[in-house]
Amino acid sequence: MLHAIVMAGGSGTRFWPSSRAALPKQLLPLAGSGTLLQDTVGRLEGLIPPERTLVVTNVRLTETVHQQLPNLPREAVVGEPCKRDTAPCIGLAALLVLQHDAEATMAVMPSDHVIEPAAGFRAALTQAAGLVETSPGRLVTFGIRPTSPSPSYGYIQQGEPLPTGDGEAPAHRVAQFREKPPVEVAREYVAAGNFLWNAGIFVWRASTIIEALAKHQPECLFRLETIAAAWATPDRDRVFAEEFAAIKGVSIDYAVLEHAEDVAVIEAPFGWDDLGGWSAVARQRGGDANGNTVVGRHLGLASSGLIVHTSEEHLVVTLGLEDMLVVHTEDATLVAHRSHEEQVRKVVTELESRGWHDYL
């Protein structure tokens, strides 16, 4: 059976002050009708039901996740006691899924991407599950056709083509993975035409990824198995906290994918945006006649190219502004030139170093 593993542990500091430690990016309604997490789970409707969905998040966020996903069983939300990157997260999810379904295939996906249309995404997952059925030891990834030589993504080089059915997306063996390259190298990749962005979405059999972890990350897997063994016991929380903290954080790409033999990549037959910052949100939402993207109550005089986020109650007035970002929340307001968008993360670092924890 096909299961969904939704990774929802990110912190999303690029969206401060809207995103906070207690309400990171994936829990905000940045683009669609619901929060990014709600949209992610909703997108699976008709393909993967709630009882085969697992959301892995940070333990401090589990209550908010329950509130945002009331249709999910409570045991479907796993709260990690600390951050350990994607390999431990995916490995634990695989072990938990295997406890109920030894033949499980799992679709692993981030919770903070914008993907449209949902039908295209579901079709791609189905195609991927088919590729796994054909070759049970296969790891399937999804690649996005680059729209720019971005140095912010990993790249996947397409190798030999794999057979596809009618209306299916192009699928290839992976020739090689490339971590985030310098922009000049990225330019060569884009020019070559057979490099795709790594979307961080994967489909494979749970047993396959466990075998791979046994080979490449045996200590990690051993600790994850200890946690899984305690899952149905009163010791779960203590064991989870102790063992998970002892694992070295590592990404699934680095730990497994880059060493695996049988890896395929499907060229995504859907629109994709990982919402890297406020400008991406503006791109998703579109602008008004003055190129302003506004949420909440705004009055702009001689203002263009703005991104304004506030509430319906708190009025933001802009006067003589160009290409600026104004984000108002109850206890903090950010005003930034859009050329400095990348540095919003630095604000969070600076707040931490000042000990202004109330604003984190």
Added chain:
Amino acid sequence: MLHAIVMAGGSGTRFWPSSRAALPKQLLPLAGSGTLLQDTVGRLEGLIPPERTLVVTNVRLTETVHQQLPNLPREAVVGEPCKRDTAPCIGLAALLVLQHDAEATMAVMPSDHVIEPAAGFRAALTQAAGLVETSPGRLVTFGIRPTSPSPSYGYIQQGEPLPTGDGEAPAHRVAQFREKPPVEVAREYVAAGNFLWNAGIFVWRASTIIEALAKHQPECLFRLETIAAAWATPDRDRVFAEEFAAIKGVSIDYAVLEHAEDVAVIEAPFGWDDLGGWSAVARQRGGDANGNTVVGRHLGLASSGLIVHTSEEHLVVTLGLEDMLVVHTEDATLVAHRSHEEQVRKVVTELESRGWHDYL
């Protein structure tokens, strides 16, 4: 005896969103230790006691004025039912003062100027009272030596010098009043060296200004006398509302000063700023090493030349900003380029036209 008439009915839309219909400029702590009104009354201490001070404001502001000036008797605050410029305000104040002191001399002053040092101001008022004693029919004004050819002020041309005592400021007969001139004309005035800005501060006998109003504004005076006659009766509010509304608004400069024979001007022996906008506030407060003037909790990264006003609770973060104004209040935030400071008034007009009265 010397009485103080403090005019506190202004609306100060240039300080929106800090200044509101219910809390205009003079009721805000923009520059000194207290609000501008509190500083204005405090400046008189030692020269004019509370029982000889009258604050004339808008009827909607009287309660706030009482709260800000708890030492003033309640009858010392007069709430005008509507705005009618300075002549009716001063005329009524003169009539009320004359009810208790037929020989009263009155010092009339705005409530929203920054004046320092207070001792210099008191000395100037004393000097002015002396000029009135010498010539009881005289009207005394105060002039500020211009620092620029500003088109925002009326100008007073100094005529023949008047005798002054030791340590007293230069005093002259007024040759003529000039309303706000175009900047080229203002430049000529400044070059001529004998033109001063009209500070809107006056000293004269109450009976003198009443005689002048009788001559130049008889209808206005008639209605003011009707109001004054009802002052101690249960009809006060009704008569005040009806008669005051029927008066045509006119400034004391236009109504009286420009036609009067015996007018003197004292060159102010004190620093003066009428706080025409946020930049004037920044000038008063001074800036930090980055040229930022900050009130409240602020974190600035790559930010200079800013004016930031917020509370100690609400954090404002600025990132990559130059020469901007950020004013946060509970229900509204203004972000403006400082080159657009003059247009803050337009914001208020625009809010009115949209019917967003909650923010006015």
